[in-house]
Amino acid sequence: MAATTSAPAESGQREPNHGLRIFLIWLPLALAADLIIWFVWGPHLPPGDLGSAAQGQQFDISVMAVMAAPVMIFVLAYAAYALIVWRHREGDDEDGPPIHGNARISATWIGVTAAIVLSLFVFGTYELVVPAGAGAGEGNTPIWTPGGTPLQVQVIGQQWRWTYRYPQFGGFETTALVLPVGQEIQFNVTSLDVIHSFSAYQLGVKADANPDVNNVAYTKTLAAGTVQVRCFELCGLWHADMTTVGHVVSVSAFKAWAAASKVQLAALTKILPPYSLTYDPNSVAQLGQAFVKAGLSGAGGNYYGAQYPVQP
Amino acid sequence: MSLPARVTTLTVAFLVVAVGVAFVVVHYLLGGPPTVNYSASSSGQVNLVMQTDASSSPQAVPSAPTWVSYFIRDPSSGAWVHTTLFTVPAHTRVNVTILGYDGSTPLRNQVFSKVTGTMGGVAYYGTTPVKVANGWNGNPNFNIQHTFAIPGINLSVPIQAGPGTCLTGPCTNNQHSTTKFSFMTPAAGVYRWQCFVPCGLSFLDGNGGPMQTIGFMTGNMTVVS
Numbered sequence: 001m002a003a004t005t006s007a008p009a010e011s012g013q014r015e016p017n018h019g020l021r022i023f024l025i026w027l028p029l030a031l032a033a034d035l036i037i038w039f040v041w042g043p044h045l046p047p048g049d050l051g052s053a054a055q056g057q058q059f060d061i062s063v064m065a066v067m068a069a070p071v072m073i074f075v076l077a078y079a080a081y082a083l084i085v086w087r088h089r090e091g092d093d094e095d096g097p098p099i100h101g102n103a104r105i106s107a108t109w110i111g112v113t114a115a116i117v118l119s120l121f122v123f124g125t126y127e128l129v130v131p132a133g134a135g136a137g138e139g140n141t142p143i144w145t146p147g148g149t150p151l152q153v154q155v156i157g158q159q160w161r162w163t164y165r166y167p168q169f170g171g172f173e174t175t176a177l178v179l180p181v182g183q184e185i186q187f188n189v190t191s192l193d194v195i196h197s198f199s200a201y202q203l204g205v206k207a208d209a210n211p212d213v214n215n216v217a218y219t220k221t222l223a224a225g226t227v228q229v230r231c232f233e234l235c236g237l238w239h240a241d242m243t244t245v246g247h248v249v250s251v252s253a254f255k256a257w258a259a260a261s262k263v264q265l266a267a268l269t270k271i272l273p274p275y276s277l278t279y280d281p282n283s284v285a286q287l288g289q290a291f292v293k294a295g296l297s298g299a300g301g302n303y304y305g306a307q308y309p310v311q312p
Numbered sequence: 313m314s315l316p317a318r319v320t321t322l323t324v325a326f327l328v329v330a331v332g333v334a335f336v337v338v339h340y341l342l343g344g345p346p347t348v349n350y351s352a353s354s355s356g357q358v359n360l361v362m363q364t365d366a367s368s369s370p371q372a373v374p375s376a377p378t379w380v381s382y383f384i385r386d387p388s389s390g391a392w393v394h395t396t397l398f399t400v401p402a403h404t405r406v407n408v409t410i411l412g413y414d415g416s417t418p419l420r421n422q423v424f425s426k427v428t429g430t431m432g433g434v435a436y437y438g439t440t441p442v443k444v445a446n447g448w449n450g451n452p453n454f455n456i457q458h459t460f461a462i463p464g465i466n467l468s469v470p471i472q473a474g475p476g477t478c479l480t481g482p483c484t485n486n487q488h489s490t491t492k493f494s495f496m497t498p499a500a501g502v503y504r505w506q507c508f509v510p511c512g513l514s515f516l517d518g519n520g521g522p523m524q525t526i527g528f529m530t531g532n533m534t535v536v537s
Contacts, residue, residue: 156421158420158421158508159517159519159523160463160506161461161463161508163421163423173421173423174423175423175428175463175466192420192421193420193510193517193519194517194519236519236524237523237524237525237526237530238504238506238530241463241464241504265426267426267443267444268422268423268425268426268444271422271425271444271446271447272422272423273422
C-alpha cells in the first residue's frame with residue numbers, strides 16, 4: 001500500500017493519482033455504509049432496547065460497526081482497485097517498479113489505526129463505567145451503581161432452574177421473573193451448587209452465579225416485553241434447558257403480581273431461609289440441625305458424611 | 313517390513329479402529345434406557361406409575377447398583393422398568409402415582425416444597441392433600457425424599473418420604489409412601505424432568521451421578537400428538 005514508483009512510467013504517460021481515485025471510491029461507499037448501519041441496521045442490532053444496559057450495548061455495537069465499516073470498505077476497495085487497475089496485462093512481462101517506503105503514508109496509517117484503537121479504548125471504558133457496569137456482574141461490592149432505590153431481585157441458580165426472590169415484597173421466592181417497566185433493577189445473582197451464569201438477554205444483563213458469592217448487576221427496564229433468560233455457563237446435563245421467559249410489565253401490573261404472589265406464597269415463604277445475599281447449602285445451620293436430629297446425612301459437601309467421600 | 317506384512321498390519325489397525333468406533337456409537341451414543349409408552353385408557357386418561365428407590369440392585373442396574381433411582385411400571389406388562397423415559401399423549405390428563413421407597417432428604421432450595429402445575433395445585437400423600445410439603449424448615453420432621461418436576465410446564469411435586477429405605481430396587485413390598493397427583497399434558501414435544509433434591513450420594517453437591525444420568529433421577533417425558 002505504501003509503495004511508490006521510483007520513476008515515471010516508461011510509456012511516458014503520467015501516472016494517475018491512485019490515492020485520490022481510491023479515496024473517491026471509498027468515501028461514498030463508507031458514508032452509505034455508515035448511514036445504513038446507524039439508521040437502518042442499528043436499531044435492530046442485538047440485544048435490543050428493553051433495558052438500559054441492552055440499549056447501551058446496542059449503541060456500543062452500532063458505534064463500533066460505524067467505525068469498522070469504513071476500514072473494511074477501504075481494504076476491500078483497495079483490493080478491488082488493485083485487482084482491476086494493476087492487474088497483469090497481456091504481453092506485459094516486465095517486473096513491477098521497485099518499491100520504496102513512504103513515510104507519509106506509513107505515518108498516516110499508524111496514526112489513523114492508533115487513533116481508532118485508542119478511541120475505542122476510551123469509548124469502551126466510558127461505556128462500561130457510566131451506565132453502572134453496563135449490565136455485567138460487578139461482584140458483591142459494585143463500584144458503579146445507579147442512583148435512587150433500585151428494585152432488588154435475587155437470582156438463584158441451581159441445577160437446573162432459575163428462581164427469584166423479591167426481598168422488598170416479603171422475600172417470596174418464585175420461578176417467575178417479573179419486572180416493572182421504567183424501574184432501576186438490581187440483580188443479586190448467586191448459586192446453590194455449581195457455577196451458573198445468569199443472562200437476561202433482552203435486558204443486556206449477564207452475571208455469573210457462583211455459590212457463596214453475591215454478584216450484582218444493574219439495568220433499567222425501558223419497555224414492556226419478554227426476556228429470554230438462559231444459563232451461559234456449562235453446568236451439567238440440563239444446562240441447555242436452564243431457561244426462563246421473564247416479563248417486563250407495567251408498574252401497576254407488577255405491583256398487583258407482587259402483592260398476589262406475596263399472599264399466595266406466604267406458606268412457602270415461611271419455610272424459606274431468611275433472605276440473605278448468599279446461601280451456603282453445606283453450612284446452612286438449620287439444615288445441619290435437621291440432619292443431626294434426624295440421624296441422617298445428606299447430599300452435597302458434608303451432606304453425606306465421611307463414609308461417602310465426595311467425588312468431583 | 314514386506315508388503316504383505318504392511319498390508320496386514322494396516323488392515324488389522326483399520327479393523328481395530330472401526331470396531332472401536334462402532335462400539336462407542338452403539339454402546340454410548342445409541343444405547344440408553346428404554347422408553348415406556350403410555351396411552352390413554354378408556355376413560356381418556358393416563359395412569360402413570362413410578363417408584364423411587366434408595367438404591368437399585370445389581371440385577372436391575374448392573375452398571376450402578378448403588379445409585380438412587382426412579383423406576384417406571386410398564387402399563388402393558390406391569391413390570392418395573394429401569395428407565396426415566398416415557399411417552400404420553402398430548403392434552404391428556406395424567407394421573408401419577410409414585411411409590412416412595414426412599415427415606416427423607418432435605419431440599420436444597422425450599423421453593424420446591426410447593427406443589428405447582430398439578431390439577432388443583434395439590435398432591436396427595438396417601439389421602440392427605442398437600443400444597444406445601446415440609447422439605448426442611450429447621451426441624452427434623454421434614455417429610456420428602458425426592459421431587460418430580462417438569463420445569464417446562466412448571467410442574468413440581470415433592471415426593472413423600474417412605475417409611476424405610478429399600479436398597480434392592482425395583483421394590484415390591486408395601487413399605488412405601490404413596491404420592492399422587494394429576495396434570496394435563498401440553499402440546500407434543502420433549503419435556504425433561506428431574507428431581508430437585510440433591511440426592512446423588514457421594515457426588516459433589518449431591519448433583520452428580522444419578523442426578524446427571526438419564527435413567528436414574530432425570531429423564532424425558534415425550535408428549536405425542
